[in-house]
Amino acid sequence: MIQKKGVLPVFIPFVGCPKRCIYCDQNSITDIKLVNFEYDVENQLKYFLQIKRDWSILAFYGGSFNLLNKTQRLFLYDLAKKYKFNKIRVSCYPSGFDNYLIDEFHKHDVAEIELGVQSFSDKVIEVNGRDYSCDDVIGIINRLKSEGFRVGIQIMVGMYGEKLDDVKKNVEVIRTIDFDYFRIYPTVVFENTKLANYKNNLKFSFEEVIAVSSIYYLLASYKGATVLRVGLHNNSNFQNKIVGGYFHPSFGDIIMTFVIYLYLRINEKNRLCRNFPNYKRVIVKSFDVIYDKKITFSEILKTVWSEYFENNRWEIKGEIFDLAKEFWCKANE
Template sequence: MQTSIIPIFIPHIGCPHRCVFCNQWQITGHRGVPSPDEVRRLIASYTASARTPRRWEVAFYGGSFTAIPVEIQEGLLQPAHEALMAGTIDGIRCSTRPDCITPAILERLQGYGLTCVELGVQSMDDDVLTKARRGHTAGDVVAATELLRQYGFTVGHQLMPGLPGEDWDSLVRTTDAICRLQPDLARIYPVAVLTGTDLADSWRAGCYHALTIHEGVVRAAYMKQRFLEQGINCIRTGLQATEDLDDDTQVLAGAYTPAMGELVDTRRYGRQLLSFLRSLPAGPGITICYNRRDTSRVRGYRNVTVKTARWSLPHRLTWRQDEVPVGHIRVCQGRTSYDLDVNSKTGPTMI
């Protein structure tokens, strides 16, 4: 059954640090702390609008939830807990900082029925974390992840490639460290330079070189591929589009585009498919079969993979939707067929 999120956005309150990239209201597109009654109304509005049965989860996003005053936390959690007990929703989750996780905090969250906590990890390189003024270390991430596991929570990690001081080696080390920690899920948000942030000042002064969209796609695609190969569910790549983020006076530079997720999957699928096609001998034409849901990933954003294959390969190619599992590509040449599992490191197998 489909799971849908009821997002409750919390502003930047309670957080003890101001990171160089942070302008939280622009990221969320919301200002002000919602009241418990507003939470109730949002839950009622979302659940009443569904035309088909689904699982509903309330998610407290946008701030360091466990760092805000306890009375505000409990005021927000209470209507969600009421809806959970009534069977109106099926789960509650929040996002917070790695250094704002303690046994007492987790016991409070459990008391309100919360089962999933996402940590704003950003990087596992302490030098990068220091330059970003995160106020926590990679060791805090390890400790928080272990404690969440002990209490039986689903664990999420949020990563931000492109922070000051990060190079490719740093990105690889961060990716390796996350793979060792094995969170249940991950989100990847390549850095966007927002007006009103210290990062924007550094960018204007020429002290910080922002990622291009292409560079953001390359880094995010590398991380996502590694995570999926390790069984870590990557549930989002790139910031959710909002009116503020789509305003080019607010996003000054960096790897922001509403199409980030599609571009990342285009790169992942395209690199693997084209590499395999280049290994096939010349001869009979090749048919590339894929699930309907994978059409844009296999063919590429704006058909870029189809176009690249057309001018760079000697083969006569046919592209076709078929009964193929999602995440797989079937490549047929003559009487031989291969299965390419894009999210696995096993490589193509003959079928």
């Protein structure tokens, strides 16, 4: 039997979204604009099936699946059955769940639900045009997990109105909730969004975004969640529409390299696994590395979290922000 692998992505930008958040431009990010919903969605699916026949899961991204009208949801369920998918992942707005919808998800093979949380700070949620609360999201996550769904959450870094206290709030909540996978996105300002009017009011430096993203990355990994993505994909079609924020085409590599940098710098270690992240060779330029096949990247992640973050050392001393500056300076030498 052929083992099916991979997630087939179908994008439904803005469909179902109750409002347009100040930072969001899904059309630019996905390079997709739906004219005829049913026709355009099925064409996306056919395109990916031409590339590869065997996929393990069908995913609907870019909109708010839970807030689609019932006709649209039923069409997407039927599409999954037509092409013989028995597992569906849906991207949802973190409100609008009820018993009927959850029963519907069970009936139609929805197995994974990804929530665009972005922040657990009520203040940050509000000023970015979202209309739910931290308590709402925690309640939804707990309910979905109790119903047997795999749950993913998305967090943004450096959002409009966000300060260090909001980061601490996010860390506090993420420590306590149960989830299966995680995405981290730095705030990116697109030209045709409301956020473009406030692009000069973002509070964080790029180095601080590196530091905060690494905290989330390490915490999610320490909790056993799979980090699916760090940073927006590198798409040349949207880069000319970016007018501010923290986009970098190698953002994920930067964060993982900084984690290695923390491991070596803080713990005064020099043994590493092979094929470690090494953005601009900053690791081999900064340390005399010895390869050790007994060390794995996952063990490094757990070591850095347990020895440095678990006791809130980063929060008390603020040392991680200085180290991020040091790292970024070396990366750009």
